[in-house]
Amino acid sequence: MKKIPFLDLKQPYLELKEELDQAYQRVMDSGWYIYGEELRAFEAEFADYCNVKYCIGVGNGLDALHLILRAMDIGEGDEVIVPSNTFIATWLAVSYAGAIPVPIEPNEKTYNIDPNRIEAAITEKTKAIMPVHLYGQPADMDPILEIASRYRLKVIEDAAQAHGARYKGKKTGGLSDAAGFSFYPGKNLGAFGDGGAVTTNDPVIAKKVRLLSNYGSLIKYTHDVKGFNSRLDELQAAFLRVKLRHLDQWNARRRKIADHYLQKFTCLTFLILPEVPSWSEPVWHLFVVRTPERERLQKYLASCGIQTLIHYPVPPHRQCAYRDFSNVSLPVSEKIHKEVLSLPISPVMDENDVEYIWNALEGFKL
Numbered sequence: 534m535k536k537i538p539f540l541d542l543k544q545p546y547l548e549l550k551e552e553l554d555q556a557y558q559r560v561m562d563s564g565w566y567i568y569g570e571e572l573r574a575f576e577a578e579f580a581d582y583c584n585v586k587y588c589i590g591v592g593n594g595l596d597a598l599h600l601i602l603r604a605m606d607i608g609e610g611d612e613v614i615v616p617s618n619t620f621i622a623t624w625l626a627v628s629y630a631g632a633i634p635v636p637i638e639p640n641e642k643t644y645n646i647d648p649n650r651i652e653a654a655i656t657e658k659t660k661a662i663m664p665v666h667l668y669g670q671p672a673d674m675d676p677i678l679e680i681a682s683r684y685r686l687k688v689i690e691d692a693a694q695a696h697g698a699r700y701k702g703k704k705t706g707g708l709s710d711a712a713g714f715s716f717y718p719g720k721n722l723g724a725f726g727d728g729g730a731v732t733t734n735d736p737v738i739a740k741k742v743r744l745l746s747n748y749g750s751l752i753k754y755t756h757d758v759k760g761f762n763s764r765l766d767e768l769q770a771a772f773l774r775v776k777l778r779h780l781d782q783w784n785a786r787r788r789k790i791a792d793h794y795l796q797k798f799t800c801l802t803f804l805i806l807p808e809v810p811s812w813s814e815p816v817w818h819l820f821v822v823r824t825p826e827r828e829r830l831q832k833y834l835a836s837c838g839i840q841t842l843i844h845y846p847v848p849p850h851r852q853c854a855y856r857d858f859s860n861v862s863l864p865v866s867e868k869i870h871k872e873v874l875s876l877p878i879s880p881v882m883d884e885n886d887v888e889y890i891w892n893a894l895e896g897f898k899l
C-alpha cells in the first residue's frame with residue numbers, strides 16, 4: 534500500500550542538499566554564529582521578498598508577534614482583537630505582552646476573522662487588531678484597515694502561515710503596521726530549527742523590535758530598555774536564504790495540488806471545501822476540508838495509508854491555558870474545530886499522490 538505522510542521534511546532537504554550543505558559549511562568556516570553577514574543578507578532579501586522596508590530576524594514566530602506588541606507599547610490594561618479560530622500562539626503573544634486577547638469569530642467559508650464582527654468588540658481599551666492569514670489564505674485586510682484607521686488602532690498581521698501569499702496583488706507581511714512570520718520547519722518557508730521575523734515599513738517599530746530582541750541594546754553593553762533575547766542565528770539565516778530562492782516555485786507546487794483538489798473534490802458531497810475569494814492568492818500552508826464525519830473519514834484515510842491532521846482540535850478559548858475564557862461562547866469556532874481535517878499538501882507531492890488521495894476519497898462510504 535502507498536503511504537502519504539502529512540509532512541515530509543527530509544525530502545525538501547535532499548532536493549536542496551548541495552546548496553544547504555554549502556551554506557552550512559560557509560557559516561561553520563566563518564567562525565561567526567550570531568548577528569553576522571548571513572542574518573543581514575537574509576533580512577534584506579526577505580524584506581525585498583515581502584516588498585517592505587525592514588525585516589528583523591528573531592527567535593521564532595511567537596516572539597515576532599510579542600515583540601511587535603511591545604514595540605507598539607501595547608501591554609497591561611490593553612485589549613487586542615484576535616481571531617477565535619487560530620493557533621494558540623496568536624493569543625499567547627498578546628498575553629505575553631500583558632494585554633487581553635479579544636476573540637472574534639471567523640467567516641465560515643474562509644476560516645479567517647470576520648471583519649463584520651470586529652467593530653462591536655472595540656472598547657476604549659482596544660489598541661490593535663491582529664488578523665491571521667490562516668492556512669496560508671490572506672485575511673480580508675481592507676475592511677480591517679478601514680475600521681482600524683477610524684478607531685486609530687494598530688494592525689498586526691500574523692503571517693506565520695502565509696509566506697508569499699497575496700491580498701489584492703500585494704504580499705502579506707506588508708499589508709499592515711507590522712507582521713510576524715514563523716520559520717518553524719513545517720511552515721512554507723521553514724528553517725532547520727526555530728526562527729521568525731518581523732516585517733514592517735515603520736522605521737520606529739523596526740528599531741524598537743531590533744532593540745527589544747537583543748537585550749534592549751543597539752550598542753554592545755549599553756541597555757536602553759529591559760529587552761529580551763530573541764535572535765535568528767547565522768546557520769538558520771543561511772539556510773533560509775537558500776530556501777527563500779525556491780519559495781515561489783514551492784508555493785506554486787502547493788497551488789497546483791490545491792487546484793487539483795478543488796476541481797476534483799467538488800462532487801464529494803460529504804466534504805466542505807475551502808473558499809478562495811477573488812482577491813486572494815493563498816499559498817496553501819494547509820488544505821483544510823470540513824466534514825461532519827471527521828473521525829470516521831480520518832480513520833478511513835489512515836487505513837488507506839493517507840495521514841491527515843487536525844488544525845486545530847481545540848480552540849484557544851477551550852484550552853486550560855485560557856480557562857478564564859471558559860464562560861465565553863464562540864459557536865462558529867467550536868463547530869469548525871469539530872469538523873476540520875487537513876489533507877496532505879506539500880511541494881514534494883506529485884500527481885500520483887493526488888490521484889491516490891482522490892481514489893481513496895471516492896471510495897469513502899457515508
Ligand SMILES: *Cc1c(COP(=O)(O)O)cnc(C)c1O
Binds near residue numbers: 665691693694714715
Ligand atoms: C506557527 C505559528 C505561530 C508561531 O510560530 P513559532 O515559530 O512556532 O513560534 C504563530 N501563529 C500562527 C498562526 C502559527 O501557525
